[in-house]
Amino acid sequence: MIKAIILDLFLAGTDTTFASLEWAICELLRHPQAMKELQQEALKIGQGRSMIAEDDLEKMPYLKAVIKETLRLHTLVPLLVPRESTQDVKILGYDIPSGTQVFINAWAIARDPSKWEAPEEFKPERFLNNPIDYKGFHFELIPFGAGRRRCPGIQFAMIINELVLANLVYKFDLSVMGEEGLDTSETNGITILKKCPILVSATPCS
Known part of the structure; x- marks a missing residue:
């Protein structure tokens, strides 16, 4: 059981983390103004130091906005983890018996025009300046699920994502090599990955 839990942690904590970073970099390269805005914020916070530290992340609202928007537009686990109703319930006129397996389409919720x-x-x-967050209290954005069964690694994943992305744009000017890298086609699977790998040239900032 311990080995299975550790394996789950590694699989769930690496696949989704690298995928969200890849999507974030892809979207920033597709939107140069957003990339410029994030780099300016990172340079302001970094102040010439060797790297941006974890304590600096709370002072980077645009970085957090980029990560949230990436998770909204590219929900990594689109149907979340299957749930099971514990009692008979009626939702929007539908009778859902106890024991029914339920899938939540978080991908569709995050792209709902209403x-x-x-x-x-x-x-x-x-x-x-928007209170909507990814921690499961705002149902418009639930990339990590919600309630007691939401992802237990939210804080770990977000700190890794924010710290890596902040330091990438702080230390390097990024440019895409090959237009196919900016294709936003998605793979099919439990986790939505980028269909066409992105090849990026990283030039140290002067």
Whole structure:
């Protein structure tokens, strides 16, 4: 059981983390103004130091907005983890008996035009001065699920994502090599990965 839990942690904590970073970099390269905005924030916070530290992340609202918008537009586990109803319930006129296996389409919720303005567009600004978060309390955005069964590694994953992305744009100017890398086609599977790998040239910032 211990080995199985550790294996789950490694699989769930690496596949989704690298995928979300790849999607974030892809979207930033597709939207140069967003990349410029994030780099300016990173340079302001870094102040010439060798790297941005974990303590600096709370002072980077645009970074957090970029990560949130990436998770909204590219929900990594689109149907979340299957649930099972523990009692008979009635939702929107539908009778759901106890023991029914339930799938939540988090991908569709995050692109619902009744909840999001221009849902197909990458607009990190929508999360600036916006209380909506990914921790399971706002049902418009549930990339990690919600309730008692939400992902237990939310904080770990977000710190890794934010720290890596902040330091990448702080230390390097990124450019895509080959236009196919900017293709946003998705693979099919439990986790949505980028169909065409992105090849990026990283030039140290002067």
